[in-house]
Amino acid sequence: MLDSFKRTWKDEKSPVFGYYLYLLTLMEREPSYVDRMTNEIELIFRDYPESSLLFWILLFLKEDYYNNSFHKLKAIENWVMNGCTSPYLYLEAYYLMLQEPYLLTKLGKFEIRILRWAIRNQVLSKELATQIFDIIELNKGFHKAEYQLLCAAYEVEKKPEYLGLICSYLIRAQRFDVRYHTWFEMGIEEKLRITGLYEAYLLSLDDRAIRAVPKIIQMYFQYDSNLSYRKMAILYNNIIASKKTDPEMYGKYQKTMGRFAMEQAELGHMDDNLAVLYEEMLDLGLIDEELSHCMSRILFTHKLNVFDARIVRVIIYQKQLKEPQIVPVTDQTAYFQLYTNDYVMLFEDEKGHRYISSIAYRIENLINLDKYLERCRKLAVNELPYILAYLDKKKSLSFTKEDEEFFPVLLFSNDLDKSYQAGIAQAIMNYAENVKDYPKNDLHRYLQEADYETMSQPVRQYMMESLVVYQYFDLAYDLVQTFGMDQMTPATGLTLVSVMLERHKEDNDADEPLLRFVAYVFLNKKYNDAVLTYLCRFYHGPTEQMQRLWRAAQEFGIQTFELEERILVQMMYAGEEFSEDELFLHYYKTGGRELVVLAYITLRARAYFVKDEKITGNIMGIIRERYQHHMDLNDACKLALLKALSTELKVNDNIYKMEDALLSEYTSRGMNFAFFKKLDKHLVYKYHLYDKVFLEHCADPRTHVVLNYSRDEDGENFIREDMVNVYAGIFVKTFVLFFGDVVQYYIAEELDGQVAVTESNRISNNDVLAKNDTSRFHLINQMLISATLQDYNSEFVSMKQYAEYEETTKNLFKLL
Incomplete structure (x- = not known):
């Protein structure tokens, strides 16, 4: 196989070929051969220094390695x-x-x-x-x-010594997590003598674990310890849990636990294990005044479990408290105090995002509050947490004699929400009003120190009124300026303004804030002579309100001259309508200024003359009196007087003289009006009005009024003529018409570039004069009437008489 590899493998410089050479050394162990193969492998390794295969081979071939x-x-x-x-x-x-x-x-x-x-x-x-x-x-x-x-x-x-090494390693490294507790427990079981082992046992014990603690631990910590209070609480919790099985050890620790519980209560410490210890001490009857004070916060501590690992902080807002509690969340657990059921919780994650309803959580009481609350409260009656819990359980905010002891706490605690505190203060004041011997010093102090800005409107109103009752007038007045007059009922406001008016009664100028307050009280139907007098001197307001003031002042017999003048001037300047003249008449009778009087009667006269508004006999009487005494009167008054005289059914010499003088004045000025023909017939003849028909048209005085009229029977050939504005928008055109004459007309108004036809009608002269009228105008009318009636005899008589007048006139009067 190796021979076959040698024949087929061409690359003798590769790591694989080096491995082939290594295999050859295993087959031939002769040292010189092995050295030669090693040298060749090292040469290949130089070309492939990163080959772990070649390095591994050399570990077995190089002398420096294998030796x-x-x-x-x-x-x-x-x-x-x-x-x-x-x-x-x-x-x-x-x-x-x-x-x-x-x-x-x-x-x-x-x-x-x-x-x-x-x-x-x-x-x-x-x-x-x-x-x-x-x-x-x-x-x-x-x-x-x-x-x-x-x-x-x-x-x-x-081996025990190795277990001791592990315990020592953990102790020196300060590793006391629950995961390491097993080693310390095993060390104690092996009875190892290691410094800090007993402390490490407790430090690493699960806070939630309830089990028997080794006796050596119990004995070791019976008298003293440098452990944190949380770890000592775990020990005591376990001792309490085993008191039935080991009552002797429980008895040895009882005093120590009691002392420890008192120390921790004084420091305000609380967790699950301390809760067990506190309850144990309370059940043993160790409640005294000192402990009750210490337990005022501890009893209300709740445990919060948050089922969301993102949450790192909880903010708890309680309605009664000024500041929220902000507590950290550790291992998804937090501890905080709840004194009532009126609270809101916000959950905050590490990014600062806050949540309300989307986070799941559970709250549990660590101590059975109902079991100990009343006993502790009576021993520490001035502790705010007990007071809040007591009030929370009451169905209504009412107090008894026993509650008076904690009133100062509620009134002056800096921990309470100011708005809530004000509501409580109101309830205390209500209680004090019904208790004759209740000392009012605290209430006086509260009223002076209270934060009125944070109060709700009803409570603030009550407190401000109480300031008046308790005679803190300056403070009450300042608060009225800050929060408004409606923060005090008119009745109480009357009391306050009466005091303030007494201080300002010598002032020559109005105090504007005070004036507004006085007016507010009056307009809410609460007033006295001081209020009315001040308002009559300085008040300016809507006319209707000043008229109400005037009537009230009249009932009190207060001098109202200045007020009357202000009202009259304001009404005339604003162009308001005058519904009655009673106020003016009183002003006139008490010596009203000439300028104001003339202005008033002028407005009333003008409204009567131009708009045909009703005018009282008293006003017309003043105008007539002034005219007869040759006092200043303008056209409005004199025309109104003339118009009024034209309506008189019986005309005596005095009236006739006034009509004659006025008619003479205005006809001479070319100012003719339709009502002139209603005057005494002698004047109508005297001023040649009997043959006239006056066409009147009322419009805006700025209007350009054009009359288009036709005398033709068929209404053709209209004549266009501007109408003259005779007086204050009364445009008049004078026609001379005989009996049966008819004039058709229409009137166009032009104002601001807009033209509109506003009136279209016809006029005629159907007047029948008296039988003894011998004027030529009357004779012509008689001839027209006789012709219409086909009374030819009468027509001939009238014609003959007219001819005689014409001839006589020619003979007596010659044209120059």
Whole structure:
């Protein structure tokens, strides 16, 4: 077979050919031949220095290797540490160690690799196991690989001294996890004398494990220990668990456990094992005032199990507390205090993301709260946690005499949410109102120190009103300015403003904030003479409200002259409608200023004349009186007076004189109106109005009004003519019409570029004058009427009379 290979294999420089040469040395052991083959293999190795096959062959051929195990092992180490993973090298290295265990002098990376390979292949020998224990260095810290080697070596060679080495290795490396507890437990069972072994036993004991603790441990820790409180609690928990089976040991530890429980309670420590210890002490009746104070937080500690490994923190918001609890989550477990059932939890992961309802969790009480709460509360009545739990269990927020003791805590605790605290304070004040002998000092202090900004609106209103009741007027007034007048009922507001008005009664100028507050009280139907007096002096507001003020002031008999003038000026300036004149008449009778009086009667007169609005006899009486006394009156007043006089059924000499004078004035100015013909008939004749028909049209004074009219019977040939704005938008066109004449017309208005026909109608003259009327206009009308009636005799008489007048006129009057 080898001969056949030699004939067919052409590459004599390849590693495979080197292996062929190695096989030849196995067949021919003559030293010179072996040396020659070795030289040829080394030459090939120079060309292929990375060939693990050639290196492995040379391990058996080179004299330096097969005569010196140490050098051989070093050469293998170099190859393995450079990345070679050939099992042949691992096997050869292990074989060397197996043959000569003294070659294993340290546990470096190479040695660990070889030994772990041996462990995986279950070939670790007792000699090598012994050598591992002999060379392990206990002071270099913990290395997982070394620990695994020690465990495997102990499985091969189980000796007490080797168990002690493992325990010492773990103790010195401070490895007290639950996974290592078995070694310490075995060490105690073997009664090994190792420093720190008993402590290591407890430190590595599972917190949740409830089992009998070796007596040597119980005895060792009976009097003193440097262990953490959590580990000592585990020991005591196990002692309590075994008190029925080992009452003697329980009795020895009872005082120690009691002292320990008190110390931990004072420090506020709590976990599952301490909870068992606390309950044990409480059941033994060790509750006193000191312990009750210490237990005020501990009793309310809850355990949270979070079923999501991402969560690292929990934030608990309780309605009653100002600040949230923020607790870390360790091994998906956290501990925190819950005083009531009104809370919200947020879960936070390591990235800061927060969750509410999507996280599954479980909460459990560590101590039976109901069993001890009332006893502890009565011994530590001023502890806030007990108070909150007590209030949470009450169906309604009502108090008794016994509760008075903890009122100061509720009123002044800095741990409470300010809004919640204010609600409690309100309930306490309600209680105090019904208890005659209750001292009010704390309530006075609370009202002065309270944070009103955080209160709910109803509570804030109650507190602000209480400030008035307790006579803290300045603070109450400042809060009104901050939070608004509606934070106080009008009745209480009246009390407060009355005090403030007394302080400002000599002021010549209004205090605007105070004025607004006083007005608020008044508008809510609460007032007195001080309120009304101040408002009458300074208040400006909507006219309706000032009128309400005026009527109230009238009932109190308060001087209202300034208020009346402000109301009148405001109404006239704003163009508001006047529903009644009572206020003006009172102002007029008390000496109202001439300018205001004239302005008011002018507006009323103008509305009457232009818009035909109703005007009272009192106002018209003032106008008439002023006219008769030759006081200033403008066109609006005089025209309104003339219009009113035209409606008089009985005209006496006084009225006639006024009509005559006014009619003379306006006809001379070319200001003619339709109502003129309603005046006394003598004036109608006197001023030649009997033959006139006045067409009036009312429009915006800015409007361009165009009259289109036709005298034709068929309504053709319309004449276009601008209408004259005679007064305040009253446009008038004067026609002279005989009986039966008809004028058809339509009126167009043009304003802002828009043209619209607003009126279309016809006018005629159907007036029948008195029988003794002998004017020529009347004679023509008589002839027209007689012709219409076919009364030819009357028509002839009228014609004859008209001819006589015409002839007489020609003879008496000559044209110049």
